[in-house]
Amino acid sequence: MKLGVFSVLFAQKSLEETLDIIQAKGLEAIEIGSGGYPGKAHCDPDVLLKDEQKLNDFKQLVSSRGIEISALSVHGNTLHPQKDIAKGYHNDLIRTIDLAHKLKVPVVNTFSGCPGDHEGAKYPNWPVAPWPNDFQEILKxxxxxxxxxxxxxxxxxxxxxxxxxxxxxxxxxSVHTPxxxxxxxxxxxxxxxxxxxxxxxWWQGIDPVESIKILGKNNAIHHFHAKDTTIDQNNVNRxxxxxxxxxxxxLDRAWQFRTVGFGHDLKTWSDIISTLRxxxxDYVVSIEHEDGLMSIDEGFSKAVMNLQQVLLKEPLGDMWWV
Incomplete structure (x- = not known):
């Protein structure tokens, strides 16, 4: 496995500065936002697809540091019931797929989207209960x-x-569970x-290790984010x-995102990494920082430090003891 980072946490820095930071931390991969919610601070498909020289410069900037692009990420709601909104996200997705092909990046990350409840809807509708039966009809x-x-x-x-x-x-x-x-x-x-x-x-009450088994048995894990969650049971009760x-x-939320190791211990994370293998x-573990209690630099640094202790980097050999 390789350790990487989702570069949007460094959106205020240039791509060159970002690459220097992650190279200095010993990371081998970067996941880059290319539209939608992640934005285009480090990668604008509209620009790169139209200018071969800029595309080559972009590739050289990354490869010269021995870093690979694990994925292009263009999260958005392409199924939004307001057609203008959906079209914007859709166009970003299509251009990102085109760019991924040209860059030979194997994965494009996004959301499934969530539609409304009928053709004339204005906002998404996320049914999460089987009754009253209206919800089942909407879901169908x-x-x-x-x-x-x-x-x-x-x-x-x-x-x-x-x-x-x-x-x-x-x-x-709409797609939110295994x-x-x-x-x-x-x-x-x-x-x-x-x-x-x-x-x-975690916040949906799903054991990540078991979700890895469920999806992994179907060869259905294309990419992996490393981010933690802490649950406050007193606030959950409320x-x-x-x-x-x-x-x-x-202070009052039922749950909140944390950097790796600050929601669950390293034994839990070692179980996650071991189950992935x-x-x-055996692809990239991409750090995502959304910890409201830590600065970007501190949260990123602690995630790197914790994951380096549990990441399985070397290729498997033969079981000599068998």
Whole structure:
């Protein structure tokens, strides 16, 4: 495995400065935002696809430091019921797939999106209960009329360019659990896989180790984020795990994101890393920093330090004892 970082935490710095920082930390990979919510601070497909010299300069800037691009990330809601909003995210996704092909980057990370509840809807509707039956009717309509048709088309497009789609399992979007990811994968094909982030498993009450087993047995993990979560049970008792308070209200929230090792101990993280290898995932572990109690530099540095203790880097040899 290789240790990398999702570069959006350094969006205020140039790509060159960012690469120097991660090289100095001994990292071997970078995941770069290319539109949607992550923005285009380090990578603008519109620019790079139109100018061969700028594209070559971009590639040289990264490769000259011995760093690989693990994924381009263009998270957004391409299924948003407001067509202008959806179109913007869709265009970013298409251009990112095109760029990934030219750069020979194997994975494009994004969200599944979440539609509204009918053709005239204005806002997304995320059903999370089977009753009253209206929710089941909404969910059925969303999957049959929006989610599967859209991702079937995008999946074919990405396959044609030899690019895989890594969907982040994130609350608020239609694909948010191992089961929903596998449902879409079954309908669309193996081009669809997970950009698995354990932080989103914990707050949904899902054991990340077991989610890795479920997805890994289906060869359905395309990319992996390293981010932690802490759960405050007293606040859970008051607000539940679907706590709608702002992330900035950290003292009262039911859960909050933390840097690696500050939500769960390193034994837990060693189990996560070991299970990734157990199911055959030997690609990049990409650090994502969203810790409201630490500066970017401190949170990033501590994540690197903790993960370096548990990451399995060397290739497997023969079992000499067998």
């Amino acid at each position: 309509w969303q999957w049959e009329e929006k989610i599967i048709p859209y991702w079937t088309e995008i999946g074919q497009y990405a396959s044609d360019w030899n690019v895989k789609i890594g969907l982040e399992l994130h609350g608020g979007f 089961a929903t990811l596998l449902r879409l994968r079954e309908a669309v094909g193996e081009v669809i896989g997970a950009n698995l982030d354990p932080s989103h498993m 607000y539940g795990l679907t706590d709608m308070q702002s992330y900035s209200n950290m 157990l199911v055959g995932y």
